[in-house]
Amino acid sequence: xxxxxxxxxxxPVVKVVATFTPIAPATWRSxxxxxILHYHREVPSLTIADVERIAALAxxxxxxxxxxxxxxxxxxxxEYAEQVQAxxxxxxxxxxxxxxxxxxxxxxEPRPSLPTDEAMANxxxxxxEAGLFRVPRVIGG
Amino acid sequence: xxxxxxxxxxxxxxxxAGRLSATDVCRAALDRITSVNGSLxxxxxxxxxxxxxxxxxxxxxxxxxxxxxxxxxxPIALKDNMDVRGMRTTASSRILENFVPPYDATVVRRLESxxxxxxxxxxxxxxxxxxxxxxxxxxxxxxxxxLDRIPGGSSGGSAAAVAARCVPLALGSDTGGSIRQPAAxxxxxxxxxxxxxxxxxxxxxxxxxxxxxxxxxRSVADAAATLSVLAGADPCDATTANEPVPxxxxxxxxxxxxxxxxxxxxxxxxGVDDQVRCAYDTALDTLRRAGATLVDIDLPHAKYAVPVYxxxxxxxxxxxxxRYDGVKYGYRSTAAKDSLKEMYSRTRDEGxxxxxxxxxMLGTYVLSAGYYDAFYLKALxxxxxxxxxxxxxxxxxxxxxxxxxxTPPFKxxxxxSDPLQMYLGDIFTVSANLAGLPGxxxxxxxxxxxxxxxxxxxxxxxxxxxxxxxxDAHERSTEWHKRAPSL
Numbered sequence: 001x002x003x004x005x006x007x008x009x010x011x012p013v014v015k016v017v018a019t020f021t022p023i024a025p026a027t028w029r030s031x032x033x034x035x036i037l038h039y040h041r042e043v044p045s046l047t048i049a050d051v052e053r054i055a056a057l058a059x060x061x062x063x064x065x066x067x068x069x070x071x072x073x074x075x076x077x078x079e080y081a082e083q084v085q086a087x088x089x090x091x092x093x094x095x096x097x098x099x100x101x102x103x104x105x106x107x108x109e110p111r112p113s114l115p116t117d118e119a120m121a122n123x124x125x126x127x128x129e130a131g132l133f134r135v136p137r138v139i140g141g
Numbered sequence: 142x143x144x145x146x147x148x149x150x151x152x153x154x155x156x157x158a159g160r161l162s163a164t165d166v167c168r169a170a171l172d173r174i175t176s177v178n179g180s181l182x183x184x185x186x187x188x189x190x191x192x193x194x195x196x197x198x199x200x201x202x203x204x205x206x207x208x209x210x211x212x213x214x215x216p217i218a219l220k221d222n223m224d225v226r227g228m229r230t231t232a233s234s235r236i237l238e239n240f241v242p243p244y245d246a247t248v249v250r251r252l253e254s255x256x257x258x259x260x261x262x263x264x265x266x267x268x269x270x271x272x273x274x275x276x277x278x279x280x281x282x283x284x285x286x287x288l289d290r291i292p293g294g295s296s297g298g299s300a301a302a303v304a305a306r307c308v309p310l311a312l313g314s315d316t317g318g319s320i321r322q323p324a325a326x327x328x329x330x331x332x333x334x335x336x337x338x339x340x341x342x343x344x345x346x347x348x349x350x351x352x353x354x355x356x357x358x359r360s361v362a363d364a365a366a367t368l369s370v371l372a373g374a375d376p377c378d379a380t381t382a383n384e385p386v387p388x389x390x391x392x393x394x395x396x397x398x399x400x401x402x403x404x405x406x407x408x409x410x411x412g413v414d415d416q417v418r419c420a421y422d423t424a425l426d427t428l429r430r431a432g433a434t435l436v437d438i439d440l441p442h443a444k445y446a447v448p449v450y451x452x453x454x455x456x457x458x459x460x461x462x463x464r465y466d467g468v469k470y471g472y473r474s475t476a477a478k479d480s481l482k483e484m485y486s487r488t489r490d491e492g493x494x495x496x497x498x499x500x501x502m503l504g505t506y507v508l509s510a511g512y513y514d515a516f517y518l519k520a521l522x523x524x525x526x527x528x529x530x531x532x533x534x535x536x537x538x539x540x541x542x543x544x545x546x547x548t549p550p551f552k553x554x555x556x557x558s559d560p561l562q563m564y565l566g567d568i569f570t571v572s573a574n575l576a577g578l579p580g581x582x583x584x585x586x587x588x589x590x591x592x593x594x595x596x597x598x599x600x601x602x603x604x605x606x607x608x609x610x611x612x613d614a615h616e617r618s619t620e621w622h623k624r625a626p627s628l
Contacts, residue, residue: 001588043172051502058505060498061486069495076561077503084519087526088252094521095528097350098577099337104379105177112310118161118243122470133468138481 046075144169145306146625149363151389152309156203156214163203163214167196167258170216174260174307177628179211181283181305183298185221186229187261192216195258207226212370213256218302218311221262222269223354225249225341226467228259232345234267236465236472236492246343247375248312248354255370260308263298267494268462269314269347271295272322272558272563276496281553284326285626286592288543290550293323296357303357304593305628310367311357316348317450318545318570319549320355321582325595326565328584328624330612331357332364334623335603336577337382340375346422348457349380350452351574359622361583361613363390384603387392392606393613398432402598403538408443412568414548417594420586421544424596428542428611438534438541442527443572448525450571451564452507452520457506458497464490465492499560528576535601540611543569545582545595569597579605581612584621 051071055062062070113119120126125134144152144166155161169191178184187592199214219225222232224242226249231237245253252259266276274297284290284296285305292301296313300323303311313320315333324331332355339354346352356367372386404425409418429435467473467488474487493501507516534541547566556563573580578599585596596615600608616622 050506054502054505054509055486057509058501059463059482059485059489060489060493060501061483062498063490066495066498067249070499073393073499073560074506076559077451077564078516080561081452081520082518084448084452084523085515087442087445087519087523089519089522089526092522092525094518095524095575096521098528099380099382099463106376106379114243116538120469121243124467124471124473136478136481136484137467 046071046078145173146311148360149212149309149358150243150360150366152215153209153211153213156199157209159203159246161214162260163196163199164193165198166214167192167260170260170308172266174302177285177305177307180288180628181285181301182280183263183282183292183301183305184218184309185233185262185264185279185298188228189260190357191228192258192260193442195253196450199256199258207390210254210256210304211366213308215257215310215422216260216308217252218260218263218308219249220265220269220296222345223248223261223312225262230262230345231278232268233265233279234493234497235278237470238278238472240470242343244343246298247340247377248371249343251370257310257370263296263302263311265298265458267497268345268458269316269319270458270496270500272318272566273551274298275322275553275557276494277483278494283553284550285628286328287550287590288316289552290592291326291553293326293546295319295323297323297326300324300329302329303327303329304360304626306625309359310363312354313357314344314347314352314354315574316351317455317574318567319593320357321545321570321580321597322567324357324582324596326550326593328587328593328621328626329357329359330361330364330581330583330622331355332368332581332605333579334368334447334605335382335579336374336378336574338384338579338603338605339371340373340378340381342377344376346461348454349461350457351454353574355374361581361609361616362390364581365393365609365613379529382603386416386604387604387606389609392610394610395614395617396432396612397428397614398601400607401435401436401538402428402433402532402539402611403438403541404435405438405440405443405541405543408440408544412547412610416588417544417546417548418531419453420594421542421596424585424615425542428615431614431618433611433614434436436538438538440534440572442523442530445523446527446572446575447564447568449520449523450567450579451503452516453524453575455500455504456508456517457504459501459508461595462497462501467492496560523577527572531572531576531578539601539607543597543599544598545569549588549590551591571600578602579608581608583612584614584619586621587624
């Protein structure tokens with residue numbers, strides 16, 4: 001079972017120890033190092049204000065209940081993910097894509113595409129005769 | 142022969158030889174779906190008329206003496222995140238509940254040219270985000286081996302449909318294990334091909350540097366035959382590779398005398414259920430006795446694969462899912478009529494489920510100013526280190542063996558309140574996606590409770606031939622794949 005990763009209801013310091021830590025557990029030295037890691041975290045804990053800011057960036061209108069839930073859950077996940085920050089990656093290039101060396105250009109020739117009415121058939125409020133999507137007011141209002 | 146117990150390959154042969162009609166096979170599949178789907182909830186949508194129409198065409202072609210494709214008359218189910226023209230694609234999300242795609246995915250064109258009969262679309266985690274199929278807007282799929290257990294996710298409906306003998310084949314998509322993990326949970330074969338092997342044109346994007354389409358089957362030979370149909374470069378997907386596509390099934394010789402299998406003992410030592418470990422050791426021993434050589438390997442960065450994966454996939458998802466805004470397609474909130482911005486945010490709040498929102502939020506956060514370097518860029522660098530681990534391992538071995546999951550399938554509801562615990566279960570599957578490598582989960586045993594346990598093999602980039610050969614040799618030496626759930 002998942003006994004190496006106890007539930008996230010544990011106290012914060014214990015929680016850091018309990019993740020997939022690269023440092024051998026159960027030694028005083030590693031405990032000391034983890035305390036340092038904990039109190040000098042590069043990223044502070046997540047607050048409700050952070051969650052509201054992210055939700056606005058992501059165009060999500062969250063309920064109060066969702067804001068509280070996500071603040072706790074995202075803080076847990078981020079705290080767990082912080083372990084990657086301890087890895088020495090100096091001089092290591094980033095891998096954004098595993099076959100990025102491949103040539104992807106094609107000849108710039110027009111090809112058949114969907115007719116407008118089919119392309120717009122799924123729109124909640126389309127004006128296909130004008131070739132437009134109707135939306136609420138963009139500026140002001 | 143009982144047609145629903147037969148493999149795709151034998152169904153195709155029987156149809157070609159005139160011992161079975163495609164129409165009868167299709168009817169049997171549709172009847173089976175009708176009788177078990179109430180218990181399993183594996184299908185979101187079944188199009189019986191379309192399927193029977195296509196099956197009738199196969200029968201007419203055969204009667205006329207026309208050539209039949211390699212999957213002629215074989216019923217297949219597609220995960221509900223792949224487009225079939227005129228058939229709803231929902232991604233098990235409220236935001237796409239009524240979306241009817243105006244075009245076919247490339248895999249759909251390839252399957253239908255090969256004669257396969259698409260019977261319908263299978264339930265999955267919303268936008269393929271989940272490991273238990275509990276994130277579907279249409280309710281969870283249940284495991285055919287034990288209805289109170291998860292079928293795995295995100296392609297849980299496809300895995301359950303194949304295990305329950307509804308169809309001999311199904312397609313899933315695998316971003317961090319979403320084919321292999323449900324295959325393990327449901328006791329079937331699940332193959333994630335190399336990144337770039339199969340076109341994603343017409344697959345709803347989740348994390349574009351990780352997503353890959355692949356087959357579920359009840360034998361390695363069927364998975365191999367299906368991959369030969371699916372694979373190949375596609376001008377509609379610039380990420381597909383210009384690699385030759387061999388006849389994968391022809392390479393299944395049963396011989397592994399020349400094969401060196403990498404065993405990452407240290408990585409597999411922690412947090413693994415005893416019964417899973419026992420099944421893993423048994424599978425390794427089976428292959429050793431068949432002639433393969435076991436080689437201990439070290440994957441020092443594999444233990445970081447879960448955090449790296451969740452930083453990368455959520456970042457990509459937050460960008461990919463920006464397109465669902467209530468304008469071009471899908472659901473639009475009726476509550477907001479006054480401003481465009483309010484319409485966007487209301488639509489997205491009402492249309493997306495909790496896990497999708499959580500991942501969009503996490504991805505937006507790790508890409509935002511001040512956190513990009515510490516989280517996203519760092520994750521991409523560790524991804525490079527992980528790839529190097531595998532590159533080094535593959536200098537010494539031909540395949541790497543791991544369990545597919547750390548535990549047998551858990552109970553529905555067991556982990557829904559703690560997303561981090563759910564994510565940790567992906568430890569053995571996410572590496573293949575981060576490194577782009579092909580991986581396969583095959584039946585590797587059963588727990589004391591009769592729950593399936595998977596055995597996973599990973600191969601070199603674009604070397605599915607060797608991967609499938611080893612998986613097939615394991616299958617030839619075991620009986621696990623012959624068991625069926627008593628549903």
